[in-house]
Amino acid sequence: MTSARRADAIVIGAGIVGAACAAALARDGFQVTVLDRAFPSAGTTSVGMGHIVAMDDSPEQLALSAYAQRLWHDLAPELDPRSELDHCGTLWVAEDDAQFAAVRAKRDVYAAAGIASEILDARALADAEPNLRPGLAGALYVTGDMVVYPPGATLRLLDIARANGARVRSGEEAVEILPNGVRCVHETYHAEVVINAAGPLAARLTPGLPIVPRKGHLAITDRYLGFVRHQLVELGYLTSAHVMTNESVAFNVQPRATGQVLIGSSRELVEWEASLNRDILAQMLRRAEAFMPALGELSVIRTWTGFRPATPDKLPLIGPWDAVPGLWIASGHEGLGITTSLSTARLLVDQIVGRAPAIDPTPYWPARVHSASAA
Amino acid sequence: MTQSCDVLVIGGGPAGIAAASRAAEAGARTMVVDEGASPGGQIWRPKLTGHQPSVARQWLARLAASEATVSPRTTVVDLQVSAPRSFIVRAERSGIPTIIGARALVLATGARERFLPFPGWTLPNVFGIGGAQALLKSGTRFDGKRVVIAGTGPLLLPVAASLSAAGAKLLVVAEQSSRARVARFAAGLWNAPATLAQAARYRAGFFGAPYSMNSWVVRAEGDDRLRRVVVRVGTETRTLECDALCTGYGLVPNTELARLLGCVMRGSVVFVDADQSTSTDGVYCAGEPTGVAGVDSAIAEGQVAGLAAAGRASDAAPLRRVVSRRAAHGRGLDRAFALRPEIHTLAASDTIVCRCEDVRLGQLDRGWSARQGKLYTRAGMGPCQGRICGPALECLMGWSADSVRPPVFPARVRTLSSPAKTGDSAETSERNHDAPA
Amino acid sequence: MSETVAITIDAAEHHVAPGISVASALLNASVASFRRSRGGDARAPLCGMGVCQECRVTIDGAAHQRACMVTVAEGMRIVTATSAEP
Structure with a gap:
């Protein structure tokens, strides 16, 4: 259902965040133009894991990812086979009793956020994932988490946007963001609303955004149906993801x-x-083999690297950028961009049209950057 | 397991055997790794029965007499420059992770066949032309089998001869090129009388089956396996009931290792200088990866590369004339067996183009890049790593190959996760350990 | 070296010539489907030289082994795919 015609909007970046914003804006009646310097899903979206996960690094992160999990469930009937949606859930694996104690606390935090989860003891974990090493303490099973193929989901979101009148321009690189407009190499676009969803490149177009590329490695195997049944993450993952150290690895595997x-x-x-860092790749694989x-013994057929758009406080930048009239930011999602693309888009569009958002939008406002640096 | 050597030769075909022999004879600690059970590569792959050509016997004997170590059943999956003229090579030997340190590399990785999709090409018992030859040599029985050979290039004749000798009943040998082009190429062979005499022998070897020019396979049909093929022979279309189809459209150089090292390419082949040296210091390349030019050229290039890698490039001077003459032979091959336009239009919209992922031609958009095709449809994402569909889609869509990343062949997790310590660096650390603090 | 090597192909015992490849043993036993493609079609060797990955079978419990690159051995257990890959 399309609402009454609204103003023009430009989305810079046809990754999953840009695609979700385009779909949400177009459904809300905006005349949307999506610009991408390469093609849809060419950047961070194409190199990520595709996990739809409720993540509790901070209350704000949990609010945004829990909201996103609900939105993905709502979107599920509209996804097509390209999206490869799998309701496999996540197992947060505890290695020892100390970590297992943390599992109970984690369950309570999730329950408070409306996220369903179950505690698996050592035996239930071994039954759920027979290829995990013996002797693990247990796990928290987050049943509503999912896995998608991000490029497929992005194409589907862009199809939804197009069906609501959006245009998608590939090979159109934004050079400069203007007041209510974007200058590209050959053409300048004007619109009341401009959204910078350029992922790790967002700071090049909006100087002052505290976004840095945080590199990751991934490896994928040949087909071994049933070898892994859930997304598996070690409880220590949040430590690895949270601390902005120079390098870290964590156990995180998922069934495709x-x-x-x-x-x-x-x-x-x-x-x-x-370039591929063989030492990091080897460390990452050894961590996975340890679990x-x-x-x-499985056969790896491909490895690759990619860049996450990281921010200093581990929260994305979603909201107005007051220095440039008409400009809104939707970037800085680090490793959670696939999950939070949908909640980012809804938060942003609600604020643009003046509707009350489902969750408090202020923790994600880019303005916090200025106040932080002023403080 | 870790090992080290001065010269590591990757590939045990004619170029690799020549390189390893010359490098070892020049005094370098030399190792040759090869995927096969014993050296020989595709062209000199040892037959379970029957004789090797005398040149193969001579070179295999020379390699055996040299000090070079041969590591069979070894698949190189990654290599990197650890310091100037110091390389770390990651391999699997019968599935066991192996690290090899080397001061120089000779890439003699040969070539694979180019396949172009046509309806039915995924049916069991549709083989490559060289593929059928390789299977025959490894024990596949073709006696009494009705076989159609259809494709292009000089491989058709020798494979027809050996299948015929193995008892196959050849129904037709279909060459898509024209008689005039092939005749011009054959005339050019007067520069290489041995090759011509060999061609005549091959032709005699399957006397009785037609060798048809301007002929190609249109489609293959069957159920759980191949039952018949439809072949265009000259101006008529024939349906032939058969047990096997051998098809292929020339050779694609295996350049993955060179590209992984960042060696400069010239078109689809590895750029080398007169010493067979690539743009990467200490990395040499010989044989088909520098341009498909046949076995004599590979032997000459291999010798030059082996000598140069062993630091004896000056000894290679007499060989360089052979190398340049043979390169001209390779260009003649390209002209004689250029693909006719009909071959590019055989695949229908529902014809599978990526066999690993079952991607059909109609799923692909000509406006996309190869990377878009891969991300949006999975074309090229499977375990062959685009080696089969890549060259086909280059022909059909104009898509160029994606970048190369390790592993260059599917490799076990533990092969990639084992620490990269070579014999050399282990020695170094021991020495450091012994040194006074 | 003995006259033949005993192997099992999908639980049936076969006696094959020593030194031949697993791919040859399967082809000589008229096995048409080495593996099933994503769409469920039968697939068998194409390139014969370790490149195309079409001849992958399970050998002695290890999945995805290239049948054309492995030599038969006494007691070897070979399992071909009977159902479609996902």
Whole structure:
């Protein structure tokens, strides 16, 4: 259903965040133009894991990701096979009793946010994932988490936007964001609303955004149907993701709809150095083998690297950028952009049209950057 | 397991055997790794029965007599420059992770066949032309089998001869090129009489089956396996009931390792200088990856590369004339067997183009790049890593190959996760350990 | 070296010539489907030289082994795919 015609809007970046914004704006009646310097899903979206996960690094992160999880469930009937949606859930794996104690606390935090989860003891965990090493303490099973194939989901969101009148321009690189407009190499676009959804490149167009590229490595195996049944994450993952150290690895594997096993994860701050770091890859794989020894025998068919758009406080930048009239920011999602693309789009559009958002939008306002640096 | 050597030769075909022999004879600690059970590569792949050509016997004997170590059943999955003229090579030997340190590399990785999709090409018992030859040599029985050979290039004749000798009943050998082009190429062979005599022998070897020019396979049909093929022979279309179809459209150089090292390419082949040296210091390349030009050229290039890698490039001077003459032979091949336009239009919208992922031609958009095709449809995302569909989609869509990342062949997790310590660096750290603090 | 090597192909015992590849053993036993494609079609060797990955079978419990690159051995258990890949 399309609302009455609203103003023109330009979305810079056809990754999943830009695509979600375009779909939400177009459904709300905006005349949307999406600009991408390459093509849809060419950047961070194409190199991520595709996890739809409720993440509790901070209350604000949990609010945004829990909201997103609900929106993905609502969107599920509209997704097509390209999106490879899998309701596999997440198991947060506890190695020892101390971590298992944290599992109970985590369950309570999730319950308070409306996220359903179950505690698995050691035996239930072994039954759920027979290829995990013996002797693990247990896990928290977050039943509503999912996995998608991000490029497929992005194409679907862009189809929804197009069906509501949006245009998608590939090969159109934004050079400068103007008041109520965007200058590209060959053409200048004018619109009341401009959204910078350029992922890790967002700060190039909006100087002052505290976004840095945080590199990751991934490896994917041949098809081994049933080897892994849920997304598996070590409880220590949040420590790895949270601390802005130069490099870290954590156990994070997921089953793909194809039967492949996707193995992560690593984090590095090395600017834009994209080449494969064999030592990091080896460390990451060893961490995975430590949890799943049988993984060592599986055949890896591809490895790659990518860049997450990271912010200093681990929260995305969603909201108005007052220095430029008409400009809104939707970037800085680090490793949670696939999950929070939908909640980002809804928060942003609600604020643009003046509706009350479902959750408090202020923690994600880019303005916090200025106040932080002023303080 | 970790090992180290001065010269590591990757690939045990004619170029690699020649390189390893010359490098070892020049005094370099030399190792040659090869995927096969024993050296020989595709062209000199040892037959379970029957004789090797004398040149193969001579070179295999020379390699055996040299000090070079041969590591069979070894698949290189990654290599990197650890310091100037110091390389770390990650491999699997019968599935066991192996790290090899080397001071120089000779890439002699050969070529694979180019396949172009046509309806039915995914049916069991549709083989490559070289593929059928390789299977025959590894023990596949073709006696009594009705076989159609259809494709292009000089491989058709020798494979027809060996299948015929193995008892296959050849129904037709279909060459898509014209008689005039092939005749011009054959005339050019007077520069290489041995090759011509060999061609005549091959032709005699399957006397009785027609060798038809301007002929190609239109489609293959069957159920759980191939039952018949539809072949265009000259101006008529024939349906032939058969048990096997051998098809292929020339060779694609295996350049993945060179590209992984960032070696400069010239078009689709690795750029080398007169010493067979690539743009990466200490990395040499010989044989088909520098341009498909046949076995004699590969032997000459391999010798030059082996000598240069061992630091004896000056000894290679007499070989360089052979190398340049043979390169001209390679260009002649390209002209004689250029693909006719009909071959590009055989695939229908529902014909599978990516066999690993079952992607059909109609799913692909000509406006996309290869990377878009991969991300949006999974074309090229499977375990062959685009080696089969990549060259086909280059022909059909004009898409160029994606970048190369390790592993260059599917590799076990533990092969990629094992620490990259070579024999050399282990020695170094021991020495450092012994040194006074 | 003995005259033949005993192997099992999908639980049936076969006696094959020593030194041949697993791919050859399967083809000589008239096995048409080495693996099933994503769409469920039968697939068998194409390139014969370890590149195309179409001849992948399970050998002695290890999945995705290239049948054309492995030599038969006494007691080897070979399992072909009977159902579609996902």
